[in-house]
Amino acid sequence: MSRSASLSLAALALLIARPGYSETGDREARAAARVSVSIPSVHGADVPSRPAESGRAVFAASRPPQSPRLELPALRVMSSNGDASIQLVRRVRDTGAVTVASSPRRRSQTREDVSTASRSGATGWTELHDELEIPAVAAASRGARRVTVIYEVWSF
Amino acid sequence: MRSRARASVLALILLPVPLAGKGLLVSPSHLFVDADEDGERTLVLKPTTAEPTRVVIGVRTFLLDPDGRPRLGAHEGNRTRADLVTIEPGFVLLDGDPVTVRVRLHAPPEGGSTWAAIVLDVEPVEAAGEGGAPVAVVTRVVVPVVVTRRTSEPSPLALEKVHAREETDGIEVTALVRNDGPSVVRTYAEVIVEEPGAGGRLEVAQGRVPNLVLFPGLPRLIHAHLAVEKSVRTDRFVHIFVPSGKRFLEAEVRPEPSSTRDQGASSSAEPGTNTESPD
Numbered sequence: 001m002s003r004s005a006s007l008s009l010a011a012l013a014l015l016i017a018r019p020g021y022s023e024t025g026d027r028e029a030r031a032a033a034r035v036s037v038s039i040p041s042v043h044g045a046d047v048p049s050r051p052a053e054s055g056r057a058v059f060a061a062s063r064p065p066q067s068p069r070l071e072l073p074a075l076r077v078m079s080s081n082g083d084a085s086i087q088l089v090r091r092v093r094d095t096g097a098v099t100v101a102s103s104p105r106r107r108s109q110t111r112e113d114v115s116t117a118s119r120s121g122a123t124g125w126t127e128l129h130d131e132l133e134i135p136a137v138a139a140a141s142r143g144a145r146r147v148t149v150i151y152e153v154w155s156f
Numbered sequence: 157m158r159s160r161a162r163a164s165v166l167a168l169i170l171l172p173v174p175l176a177g178k179g180l181l182v183s184p185s186h187l188f189v190d191a192d193e194d195g196e197r198t199l200v201l202k203p204t205t206a207e208p209t210r211v212v213i214g215v216r217t218f219l220l221d222p223d224g225r226p227r228l229g230a231h232e233g234n235r236t237r238a239d240l241v242t243i244e245p246g247f248v249l250l251d252g253d254p255v256t257v258r259v260r261l262h263a264p265p266e267g268g269s270t271w272a273a274i275v276l277d278v279e280p281v282e283a284a285g286e287g288g289a290p291v292a293v294v295t296r297v298v299v300p301v302v303v304t305r306r307t308s309e310p311s312p313l314a315l316e317k318v319h320a321r322e323e324t325d326g327i328e329v330t331a332l333v334r335n336d337g338p339s340v341v342r343t344y345a346e347v348i349v350e351e352p353g354a355g356g357r358l359e360v361a362q363g364r365v366p367n368l369v370l371f372p373g374l375p376r377l378i379h380a381h382l383a384v385e386k387s388v389r390t391d392r393f394v395h396i397f398v399p400s401g402k403r404f405l406e407a408e409v410r411p412e413p414s415s416t417r418d419q420g421a422s423s424s425a426e427p428g429t430n431t432e433s434p435d
Contacts, residue, residue, distance in 0.1 A: 152296040154226050154273075155185035156369045 178278045179204030180211065180297050181254075187274075187301040188342070191263040199299065201247065201276070202254040209249040210279040213257070215241045218273045218300070220369075222332070222377045226298070228273060235338075235372060240264075240272040241301055259301075267307035268338025269372065274299040302340045311337025313370065313400050320394040320411035326383040327361070327411050329394055333378060335370040341400055343368050347380045348395045349411075357393070360384055368398070 181202040189197070203209040216229050217236040242260040249255055264270035278295040314334040321328045329347050345368055349361040361384040370376055378396075390410070397406035 152298060154298045154300060156300060156367060 178207075178209050178281060178295055180209070180276065180278050180295055182276060182297045182299060184299075185297075186299055187259070187261075188340070189261065189301075189303055190306055191261060191303050192305055194260065194262050197259045197261060199243075199257045199259055199274070200254050201249060201257060203249040203252055206252040210246065211249060212246045212277045212279075213243055214245070214275045214277075215239075215243060216273050216275055218271070218298075220371055220374050220376070222375050224369075224376060226273070226300070228275065228298070235269060236271050238272055240270050240303060241274060243274060261301065261303050264303060264305050266338075267305050269302050269304040269340040271300065271302040271340065271371070274301060304339050307338060309337070310401055310403065311335055311339050311341050311372075313337075313341065313343075313398060313405055315396070315398060315405040315407050318394075318396060318407045318409050320409050322386060322411045322413050324386055324414075326381050327392075327394060329378070329380040329382065329396065331378045331396055331407070332375050333368070333370055333398055333405070334375045335372050338372055340372065341370040343370065343398055343400055345378050345380070345396060345398045347378075347382060349382050349384055349392060350395060351392045360392075 181200075181204065183200045183202075187197055189195070201211060215238045217238050218226050218228050219236060220226055240262055242262070244257060247255050247257065259274070276297045276299070278297075280294045312335075314336060316332045316334060318331040319329070327349055331345070333345070335341055345365040347363045347365070348359055350357040350359055352358070361382040363380045363382050365378050365380055368376065368378070382394075392411055393408055394411055395406065395408050397404050
């Protein structure tokens with residue numbers, strides 16, 4: 001392959017890969033036609049905690065000290081043509097939540113473009129292979145300059 | 157060789173690369189403490205890799221919705237207060253080493269529970285999704301903090317809206333538990349399916365909803381699925397009870413057939429009663 005041909009191919013690749021929105025703010029242009037995210041390694045707790053310093057331990061634990069380990073899922077966020085889903089593929093205990101939000105494109109663009117999808121049950125997460133709808137990804141892909149995926153973990 | 161390298165670069169440009177957030181270990185994962193005075197606890201933060209990891213820490217209010225899903229912020233009230241906790245606002249974790257963070261807890265002025273959430277945001281990992289869309293992935297670990305100044309009065313719980321419905325693969329049970337007291341209660345719910353048999357009722361299925369955290373003023377729905385064969389019998393009962401100290405709530409309901417649910421037929425129990433435990 002000649003040098004010029006490979007440069008042309010690289011330029012074509014960059015054109016294909018460039019963001020679908022314009023800096024002038026074309027809201028109709030589509031950014032984030034597809035977003036794939038995985039967070040394979042997040043854990044709640046498994047680090048030994050140190051007791052409070054003597055003389056200052058005026059709090060008594062209401063329960064024996066606990067450090068439940070959270071097994072968190074690999075997370076995949078996929079968005080294509082306005083459809084979005086999150087797939088949880090591992091076992092998780094306690095309560096987990098996944099939040100997807102788009103940064104406001106303008107100051108006036110706030111709550112409407114930020115939404116949350118989460119799933120939990122009275123027994124916490126169980127083995128899940130289902131999908132959660134996340135309209136925010138679609139909203140983000142239509143107009144936001146940037147998509148922020150927040151993987152949020154709680155343990156009660 | 158050079159063309160192979162070029163092809164690899166192009167492949168990297170064209171293929172969406174899965175983005176990974178930075179991991180974080182936090183211990184303990186929640187703080188539930190009894191307190192009459194201000195005090196101090198610690199959190200241990202440990203990155204999951206050796207590379208520098210910036211963690212931004214904040215304290216926010218939160219509530220739980222009826223399904224137990226936490227919601228951060230915008231709920232400032234008497235019992236969820238961001239000023240419950242004072243903590244350093246951030247750290248940079250280096251070389252994979254753990255860092256111990258002091259947490260100052262401010263006891264509530266009156267009896268009962270006050271709560272807040274310590275929010276630890278790991279620095280975003282920036283990358284581009286397919287199509288070049290900029291994507292930031294933030295790992296957020298939230299440590300709920302509940303500080304309780306014990307009172308002599310027990311926390312009154314109420315069990316309401318108990319429903320049971322027969323499905324093809326078992327019985328679906330839902331109930332609502334209300335905590336009308338001032339303190340957070342940690343308990344569980346036990347659900348049992350019984351049917352008459354020789355010598356009395358026989359237990360045919362049993363399930364437990366563990367780790368039920370009931371916040372004052374925040375009703376909580378319980379969902380349970382009990383795997384039991386579908387039956388033509390109409391004399392089955394579903395029994396549910398929720399212990400709270402030396403007392404427990406209980407209610408009993410007959411499961412409704414799934415086919416009648418849309419016709420307005422409903423099997424629901426009267427509000428649960430507080431009963432002295434036989435110990």
